[in-house]
Amino acid sequence: MALDRVIFAFAGVMIMLSLALALTVHLYWLGLAAFVGVNMLQAAFTGFCPLAIMLKKVGVKPGKAFS
Numbered sequence: 604m605a606l607d608r609v610i611f612a613f614a615g616v617m618i619m620l621s622l623a624l625a626l627t628v629h630l631y632w633l634g635l636a637a638f639v640g641v642n643m644l645q646a647a648f649t650g651f652c653p654l655a656i657m658l659k660k661v662g663v664k665p666g667k668a669f670s
Contacts, residue, residue, distance in 0.1 A: 607666030610654055614639050 604612075617639045624632035646652040659665060 604663075605666035606655060606658055606663045607668045609658055609663055610652065613654060614643055 618636045621632050621634075621636035621639070624635075642652070646655075655665075
């Protein structure tokens, strides 16, 4: 799987997890969803994504967005 797809899948899982925890544990878990959203937004404008850097180091092949 390409780096782009791994990042989008990870972000989706984190947002869904955040929503589930907000419904079952505490509303402050929505902060995690906000953090993921802000990180995706800044990555769209700057091209800097910490997760992409980590995944490249473990050998995930880059896709078109983070090459």
